[in-house]
Amino acid sequence: GTEFARHKLIAKKLEADFFFAHPYSSWERGLNEYTNKLIRQYIPKKQPFEQFNEQDIRKIQHKINARPRKKLDYQNPKSIFYATLDQNVALVS
Template identity: 50%
Template sequence: MLERARFGDWEADLVIGAGQKQALVTINERVSRYSIIFHVPFKTAQAVGDALITLLKPFAHCVHTLTTDNGKEFAQHERIASALSADFFFAHPYASWERGANENMNGLIRQFFPKGMRFNCITDDDIALAMHRLNHRPRKCLGYRTPHQVFMEQLESYQHTVALQA
């Protein structure tokens, strides 16, 4: 019998803009495919760490793991893991399939922010629109439900389960 995937395992990465300076932090939850995108003006470990903590803190109760690549922008992994009370994992080098959901999401994000685009002109509204469209797009792998629908169902179920255990 196949084991059901666990809600609360997240993957993260960066989508880099032209000039290699600015980036989009991309985070997605594996079960629901729900995605969060955030613009950082510099791809430093401090900026990326702050963004990951800020974005995932509201969901900290259901962040079990966070998996990234081995980029130096994730050097503050211990601070991030501690702030979220989560386990932090690095994918093996050149093993993008270990973060397949995030790699797929980054490809979808490129539909909105193509390679070669300078990210200094991206507004918060541009990012919000891209997130809304991606999270409200029905997916075959979700039984034609949207990532938003599945994420909200999982959040509600998770909170109900935690309340029963308390």
């Protein structure tokens, strides 16, 4: 899609590599597929997103980000994100 049109420029500026999954290879997109599964607990397939306003989406986002994950030693993504920010701020200060 067009969202990756300038990936070479972005990779160069970030000094990072880009990797793309093959079409119809869901096993190459594990985190994406898992996140879709979590979202589908709140928004079933074939249900139009237009039925949800921004407040609804933010509630779903909060629930997903506050949910403990086994992969994160039963911490939630939100707390790990903010702890990482705190560490980076301390390094810069």
